[in-house]
Amino acid sequence: MIPVARSVDSLRKRRPEWSPWLAVVDEVQREAMTARWETAVPSGRREMEAAAPLLSGTIVRIDEDAARRMLLRLVDIASRGGTAKMAALRPALGGGLEIAVLFRASLRHDTDTVATLAAAAGADADALQALVSLLAVPFLHACARAWRPAVPMAWMQGYCPICASWPAFAEMRGIERSRMLRCGRCGSEWHGAILRCAYCGNHDHNELATLVAGQNGSTGDVEACRRCRQYVKVLTRLQGCAPREVMLEEMATVDLDIAAIQSGYTRPVGAGRDLDVDVQVAPRVRRLFTGQA
Numbered sequence: 001m002i003p004v005a006r007s008v009d010s011l012r013k014r015r016p017e018w019s020p021w022l023a024v025v026d027e028v029q030r031e032a033m034t035a036r037w038e039t040a041v042p043s044g045r046r047e048m049e050a051a052a053p054l055l056s057g058t059i060v061r062i063d064e065d066a067a068r069r070m071l072l073r074l075v076d077i078a079s080r081g082g083t084a085k086m087a088a089l090r091p092a093l094g095g096g097l098e099i100a101v102l103f104r105a106s107l108r109h110d111t112d113t114v115a116t117l118a119a120a121a122g123a124d125a126d127a128l129q130a131l132v133s134l135l136a137v138p139f140l141h142a143c144a145r146a147w148r149p150a151v152p153m154a155w156m157q158g159y160c161p162i163c164a165s166w167p168a169f170a171e172m173r174g175i176e177r178s179r180m181l182r183c184g185r186c187g188s189e190w191h192g193a194i195l196r197c198a199y200c201g202n203h204d205h206n207e208l209a210t211l212v213a214g215q216n217g218s219t220g221d222v223e224a225c226r227r228c229r230q231y232v233k234v235l236t237r238l239q240g241c242a243p244r245e246v247m248l249e250e251m252a253t254v255d256l257d258i259a260a261i262q263s264g265y266t267r268p269v270g271a272g273r274d275l276d277v278d279v280q281v282a283p284r285v286r287r288l289f290t291g292q293a
């Protein structure tokens with residue numbers, strides 16, 4: 001039976017070869033638990049419109065210094081234990097970062113923009129993309145905390161109602177076996193329809209298959225769609241994991257991904273819908289000193 005990975009330390013013990021990347025994930029988790037990003041959550045009443053996620057149509061105003069510091073911290077951590085391409089990122093990025101552009105690219109899964117900026121800086125595109133994909137995660141967790149009550153029970157899209165990402169996996173919970181989809185980016189959860197493909201909406205049971213990894217008594221299955229040839233991991237759990245644990249669960253169940261890929265299926269990356277969002281730098285707050293004229 002594969003134990004549930006609920007901490008970076010437990011996953012590091014099981015997969016010591018992942019230690020360099022887990023150090024990066026650990027830092028992102030710490031940042032996601034702070035209140036630092038809550039001021040960037042777009043204000044005003046959020047209401048769902050049709051199939052548009054809550055971030056759609058918003059302007060996000062980020063603390064430029066906080067975002068830059070976080071990205072450079074991730075670069076430093078990744079450089080310590082990672083590849084030569086990661087180590088080469090720091091000097092390449094030393095000349096300046098278009099942080100608002102990178103942050104927007106992170107929100108929108110926009111790999112083309114990251115590749116263009118990487119080429120201009122002489123950095124490796126894949127290495128930069130790996131870190132930029134995490135840049136918006138603490139902010140997304142702040143959005144998910146603030147907007148959880150605004151997500152309607154009736155949201156039945158396959159993608160996240162907060163950030164439009166495709167699910168990291170589904171959870172079959174408790175003895176009633178309710179089915180929830182989980183977002184690996186913002187950690188949120190939403191109802192997933194049983195016997196319907198999350199990606200293409202196919203509900204012909206003749207074209208849906210359950211693949212079981214069948215190794216080590218895994219506590220999960222893979223549900224695959226023969227129509228769009230894509231799959232979702234389904235984890236059986238008594239309770240859903242905490243938002244910050246979704247990323248770890250996704251990594252810990254890689255055996256299910258391998259089984260699905262070996263069976264000829266793929267998992268979509270990125271967003272289920274283009275996220276119409278703008279990112280601007282928030283104006284700096286001037287320090288006011290008392291006692292001065």
Ligand SMILES: [Zn+2]
Pocket residue numbers: 160161162163164165183184185186187188
């Ligand atoms: Zn999300």
Ligand SMILES: [Zn+2]
Pocket residue numbers: 197198199200201202225226227228229230
């Ligand atoms: Zn499908």
